[in-house]
Amino acid sequence: MSEHLTEDAPPAQPIVDARHLQHHETTVQPMMEHDITDGGPDMVQFVDGDGNRLETTEANAPYAKIVEDMTSEDARSMYRDLVLVRRVDAEGFALQRQGELGLWPSLLGQEAAQVGAGRAMRPQDYAFPGYREHGVAWCRGVPPENLLGIFRGVNHGGWDSNANNFHLYTIVIGNQMLHATGYAMGVQRDGKVGTGDPDRDTAVMAFTGDGGTAQGDYNEALVFASVSNAPLVFFVQNNQWAISEPNYKQFRIPPYLRARGFGFPGVRVDGNDVLAVYAVTKAALDAARAGQGPTLIEAFTYRMGAHTTSDDPTKYRPAAELDIWKEKDPIKRMRGFMETKGHADASFFEQIDAEADELAARIRKACQEMPDPDLRTMFDHTYAEEHPVIEAEKAEFSAYLDSFEEAGR
Amino acid sequence: MSAMTSVQRLTLAKGLNQGLRKAMEDDPKVVLMGEDVGKLGGVFRITEGLQKDFGEDRVIDTPLAESGIVGTAVGLALRGYRPVVEIQFDGFIYPAFDQIVSQVAKLHARSLGHLKLPMVIRVPFGGGIGAVEHHSESNEAYFAHTAGLRVVAVSDPADAYWMIQQAIRSDDPVMFYEPKRRYHERAEVELDEAAEAPLPLHRARVTREGTDVTLLAYGPTVKTCLQAAEAAAAEGKSLEVVDLRSLSPLDLDTITTSVKKTGRAVTVHEAATFLGMGAELAALVQRECFHHLEAPVLRVGGYNIPYPPSRFEEEFLPGLDRVLDAVDESLAY
Numbered sequence: 001m002s003e004h005l006t007e008d009a010p011p012a013q014p015i016v017d018a019r020h021l022q023h024h025e026t027t028v029q030p031m032m033e034h035d036i037t038d039g040g041p042d043m044v045q046f047v048d049g050d051g052n053r054l055e056t057t058e059a060n061a062p063y064a065k066i067v068e069d070m071t072s073e074d075a076r077s078m079y080r081d082l083v084l085v086r087r088v089d090a091e092g093f094a095l096q097r098q099g100e101l102g103l104w105p106s107l108l109g110q111e112a113a114q115v116g117a118g119r120a121m122r123p124q125d126y127a128f129p130g131y132r133e134h135g136v137a138w139c140r141g142v143p144p145e146n147l148l149g150i151f152r153g154v155n156h157g158g159w160d161s162n163a164n165n166f167h168l169y170t171i172v173i174g175n176q177m178l179h180a181t182g183y184a185m186g187v188q189r190d191g192k193v194g195t196g197d198p199d200r201d202t203a204v205m206a207f208t209g210d211g212g213t214a215q216g217d218y219n220e221a222l223v224f225a226s227v228s229n230a231p232l233v234f235f236v237q238n239n240q241w242a243i244s245e246p247n248y249k250q251f252r253i254p255p256y257l258r259a260r261g262f263g264f265p266g267v268r269v270d271g272n273d274v275l276a277v278y279a280v281t282k283a284a285l286d287a288a289r290a291g292q293g294p295t296l297i298e299a300f301t302y303r304m305g306a307h308t309t310s311d312d313p314t315k316y317r318p319a320a321e322l323d324i325w326k327e328k329d330p331i332k333r334m335r336g337f338m339e340t341k342g343h344a345d346a347s348f349f350e351q352i353d354a355e356a357d358e359l360a361a362r363i364r365k366a367c368q369e370m371p372d373p374d375l376r377t378m379f380d381h382t383y384a385e386e387h388p389v390i391e392a393e394k395a396e397f398s399a400y401l402d403s404f405e406e407a408g409r
Numbered sequence: 410m411s412a413m414t415s416v417q418r419l420t421l422a423k424g425l426n427q428g429l430r431k432a433m434e435d436d437p438k439v440v441l442m443g444e445d446v447g448k449l450g451g452v453f454r455i456t457e458g459l460q461k462d463f464g465e466d467r468v469i470d471t472p473l474a475e476s477g478i479v480g481t482a483v484g485l486a487l488r489g490y491r492p493v494v495e496i497q498f499d500g501f502i503y504p505a506f507d508q509i510v511s512q513v514a515k516l517h518a519r520s521l522g523h524l525k526l527p528m529v530i531r532v533p534f535g536g537g538i539g540a541v542e543h544h545s546e547s548n549e550a551y552f553a554h555t556a557g558l559r560v561v562a563v564s565d566p567a568d569a570y571w572m573i574q575q576a577i578r579s580d581d582p583v584m585f586y587e588p589k590r591r592y593h594e595r596a597e598v599e600l601d602e603a604a605e606a607p608l609p610l611h612r613a614r615v616t617r618e619g620t621d622v623t624l625l626a627y628g629p630t631v632k633t634c635l636q637a638a639e640a641a642a643a644e645g646k647s648l649e650v651v652d653l654r655s656l657s658p659l660d661l662d663t664i665t666t667s668v669k670k671t672g673r674a675v676t677v678h679e680a681a682t683f684l685g686m687g688a689e690l691a692a693l694v695q696r697e698c699f700h701h702l703e704a705p706v707l708r709v710g711g712y713n714i715p716y717p718p719s720r721f722e723e724e725f726l727p728g729l730d731r732v733l734d735a736v737d738e739s740l741a742y
Contacts (some may be wrong), residue, residue, distance in 0.1 A: 156519040167487070168519055172511045178477055182484020189440070189466050189490070193521075216504070220477030227472060301495070381522040382556050384580035388658045 029341070037324055044280050045270040051336020063279035069276070072343040075176045078274050078354050079338060081115045082331050085135040087356035088144045091363045092134070096309040100367050101151040105132045109272070112330030113237050115139060116277025117205065118271075120285055124165070124202045126193075128180035131169040132237075133207050140166040145366040146296070154373050164298030166172040173208065174215030177234065180206030181221045184230035184288075194229045195290030201289035203231045205281075211242025213255050221407030222296070226263040231288035233281065234259075234296040237271060239303035244316040259296035272330040275337075302328070332374070362386070375401060415601035422592040424569030425455045425531075427492065427600070431570075432577045433463050435455065436491060439577055442469040442478055443495030443531075444616030452497055453533055453592055475505035482528050483512055485720035491577055492528045499534040500543030500716075508553070513582045526582045529573070534562075534627045535679045536726055537590035539719040546716055547628075547680035552584045553689075555659040560585035560657040561610060564631035567598045568654065571607035579610065586656075588629035612661035615667060619649035622673040622736050623692055625664060627653040630677045630727060637732040656686055664690070665697045672703035673739040677727050682710035707735045 040044075044060045047053055056064055089107050095105040107114060110132070118139025119135050120125065127136055134147055141164045149155040150169060156170035170176035184204040187193060192202040212218050213236060225232045236255045240247055251258070259266025269280040277299055284295035302325040306313050338344045379394040419427065433439045441456055447470035452458030460468035471478045475496060482492035496502045502509075509530065516524050536545030553560045559581050563569045569587070576583040590701065599605040608614055616631060617638050624634040631652045638648035651667050668674045674694050676687030687708035694706050709727040717725050 058560075104681050123739070155521060156515070158519070158521040160522070160523040161487075161520065168516070168524075170512075172507065175480065175508060175512050178480025178508065179484040179487060181477075182481030183488045184484070185469075185481060185489025186485045186490050189485075190488070214475075217476055217480055220472070220480070222472045223472050223474065224481050381518045381520075382523070383559070384517055384525050384527075386660070387559075387581075400741075 007029065026198040037269060039268055042250070042298060043268045043270055043300055044276050045273050046275045046279070047273050047333055047337045049333055051333050051338075053337065053341070061278065063276070063283055066279035067275050070278075071195060073275075075334075075338055075341075075343045076277075076348060078119060078273055078278070079334050080330075080355070081119065081135075081139060082111045082274060082334060083352045083356050084359055085111050085115060085138050086331060087360050087362060088134055088138060091360045092148070093305070093309060095148070095364065095367050096151070101148065101309075102153050103151050103308050103310060105308040106303075106305035107132050107134050109134055109302045109325060109330070110237055110239055110299075112274035112334070113271035113277055113299035113301045114237075116274045116282045117207075117235050117297075120278050120281035121199070121203075121205060121286070124199065125205065125285065126165040126167070126183055126202070126203070127205045127207065128167045128176040128183070129169055129281045130173065130176065130209065130212065131171055132209070133169070136205075136207060137164075140164040142166050144363050145370075146316055148363070148367050148370065151368065152370060153231055153301075154370060172218035173212045174221075175342045177208060177212070177215075177218045177221035178224070180204050181225045181228075181230055181232060184225065184232040185228050187231055188228070196290075201231075203285045203288035204232060205233045205235055207235050207237070207272050209242065210236065210240065210247055210255065211245070212236070213258070214250050222259070222262040222294075227295040229291070229293040231291070232294040233284045233288055234294060235281070236298045237301055238298050238341045239271075239301050241303050241307070241313070241317065243307040243311060244313075246317075254298060256296060257299035262296075264294045264296065266296040266298065267297045271299030272333060274330060274334055291329055301330075413560060415602055415604055416597050416599050418595055419566045419570065419598045420593050420595050420704055421563070421566045421569045422453060422455055424566035424598055425563075425573055425587065426459070428570040428573035429456065430462075432493075432574045433459065433467065435574075437579070438489060439491045439493060440469060440485060441495065442471050442485075442491045444471060444473050444478070445472075446470060446495050446496050451495055455531070455587075455592075456495065471609070474501075474509050479505040479508040479513065479530065482530075483508065483516070483526065484529045486526050487524060493573075493577060494528065494530045496530060496532045498540075498544045499532055499546040499548055502530075502532060502548060505530075509552065509584075509662070509724065510555050514555045517581070518557060525580045527577075527580050529579075529583045529585050529590040531573075531585045531587060532588040533592075534586045534592060535588050536716060536719075536722045537629065541720070542716065542718070544549060545719070545722065547550060547678065547711065549584070549656055549717045550585055550680055550685050553686065555678055557656070557658070558582055558584055558657060560586070561655045562588070563629035563654070564588060564591065564626075564628055564652050565594065566596045567607075570598050570600065572610055572654070575610040577609070583610075584682045586628055591629050591632060594632070604731060607655070611655040611658055611660060612706040613654055613663035614652045615649060615663065616652045617648070619647035619671065621647045621649075621671055622675060622739050623649045623664075623667040623671045624675050624732065624736075625651050625653060625687075626677040627656060627686070629679060632675055633727065633729060633732060637729050637736070640729060641733060641736060646740070648738065653686075659690070659693070661697065664694065668698045670692050671702040672701050674698075674702075674706045675709060675732065675735045675739055676706065677709045677732055677735075679711050679726055681713045682708045683713045685710055704739040707739055709735045
């Protein structure tokens with residue numbers, strides 16, 4: 001039937017559009033395929049997808065010593081972090097599906113980027129996260145249970161940032177980049193840069209994603225950091241997708257190349273190679289603490305899950321893409337490397353998996369037992385000092401609640 | 410004798426400058442930041458001489474980016490500093506709106522009180538200086554509407570000197586509105602706290618006592634109202650002028666005490682009346698003073714249009730005649 005129609009009355013104009021629409025996915029595909037499989041020759045990488053230690057290249061040479069100085073114990077410890085962080089994330093996802101959490105932004109696939117960065121920080125350093133940095137939180141020593149409240153709706157974060165030098169999650173994309181910059185400017189004013197004392201010199205890390213790089217606050221942060229030579233590391237997890245929008249809808253020049261335009265170095269690192277991320281971040285933090293100013297690190301990685309539990313990525317990205325990245329899985333890779341090099345035996349891996357099970361059970365229990373907030377606390381902390389409107393409304397609300405209790409309801 | 414020497418005749422601008430200087434002397438964590446606040450001393454010279462005396466680390470000439478200024482001030486505050494931000498002109502605050510309402514206002518609550526944001530955002534506001542557009546706005550209501558912020562407006566040199574210091578000492582973020590057309594007004598200022606204790610930051614002041622109608626004003630319109638009261642007195646009408654000073658929170662006691670006494674209230678501000686501060690004042694006054702009111706609360710303010718080109722502003726701004734017309738309308742009930 002259609003053959004007949006085509007032969008008899010070939011549509012002159014519309015066929016171009018129709019073909020374009022029909023093959024929309026394939027016309028876009030070459031660009032994405034290129035972007036997602038290859039971070040290019042500038043990308044710092046030490047271990048390939050199969051766990052093989054790569055030869056020294058121009059890109060990774062400046063960081064080779066840091067990796068060479070690492071011990072088997074370092075490798076095991078980082079592997080443990082990767083596995084436990086993935087388990088924290090899986091549990092968060094499961095708790096959302098079970099109705100215990102309202103939302104969960106998964107970090108699946110970004111474990112190496114976050115663990116590598118988090119592990120490179122010193123206790124006195126400070127991290128300003130977005131809302132997906134569960135792995136950085138873990139490395140900072142923030143109990144994973146603390147991260148649940150915001151997604152369960154019992155608070156807006158509420159943890160004491162200064163307990164672990166890990167700021168509250170920031171939902172408005174990019175806001176935190178400026179907070180990190182200002183904080184780093186404060187560190188400078190405290191004289192805690194460039195003294196040579198490893199326990200005193202302090203750096204700050206600002207985390208965002210590829211989507212965040214379009215924000216005004218992000219770009220302003222880079223300007224402020226640059227002109228003040230702040231002790232700061234901007235850490236962009238390029239997970240290729242800003243919800244449904246791929247990289248090429250966010251920028252024409254990748255984040256690591258844009259840093260130079262702001263006046264400081266940018267480095268692209270394989271975000272699924274925890275050793276590479278650790279080495280690059282450590283070097284950048286050392287430079288920042290020494291007074292050499294900011295660095296931008298672009299961790300080239302992939303968001304293997306949805307943007308959040310409210311998202312459905314099958315609507316906008318091909319399944320084949322995920323398959324490619326599964327081959328680059330950060331945990332599979334690190335395990336392959338460790339097995340090849342003999343950094344750990346089978347019992348070690350079993351032990352970590354068992355520890356992950358225990359952690360998951362602990363998180364689940366904590367979440368399920370997390371009490372609803374006392375309604376009367378709703379007004380608390382709006383201001384640090386007394387405020388008559390708040391006092392009046394609190395009293396009114398309290399009387400309102402009491403009226404139900406008096407009515408015996 | 411010593412009390413005499415502590416009184417100085419200052420402009421409102423100089424009151425702010427001296428207040429900032431005093432705050433910086435008292436607390437090494439106080440830092441000033443903004444566009445051109447360093448060598449130039451700000452376009453209105455409010456920070457004149459301070460970078461020279463306190464250094465570039467404490468008086469920071471920032472890049473020209475308002476969100477960047479406020480956002481980095483948040484970071485400095487988190488690190489234990491007390492940043493005082495200058496927004497060069499009222500109409501330039503909007504790029505920072507997100508940082509102010511999403512972060513500055515909320516961080517104390519989001520952190521369940523673990524984090525404090527002791528910062529001051531200074532905003533030269535209002536019209537009357539013949540400026541080009543975006544330089545004459547009164548946007549205080551946006552911020553008074555935002556929980557977590559405190560909002561104050563000064564009207565004279567003494568308040569300028571003291572209130573800026575009080576705002577800096579506050580552990581909450583304070584939006585600090587300065588009437589730019591009154592910067593050069595002069596008055597005697599008692600600089601010695603022991604000689605005369607300054608009014609707390611969030612108290613209103615009865616600036617002129619009267620019995621017939623209460624005028625509720627703040628910032629630049631306080632002087633307008635005082636002039637109106639003087640003119641009305643010549644006609645035998647006794648107007649009471651209340652300088653609100655604090656817009657969030659409002660000093661309801663002082664306001665309602667006055668209105669209960671006079672039975673009439675007229676609100677006067679440069680901002681558009683629709684959902685302006687006058688709307689909130691009218692609602693509160695009718696609720697609290699219902700049985701004392703002889704007339705509805707009337708509002709005098711800017712018209713509900715974008716701030717007009719400056720050739721219109723004399724008629725756009727609530728002047729003496731419009732205030733007196735409202736007084737007459739109130740008295741006619």
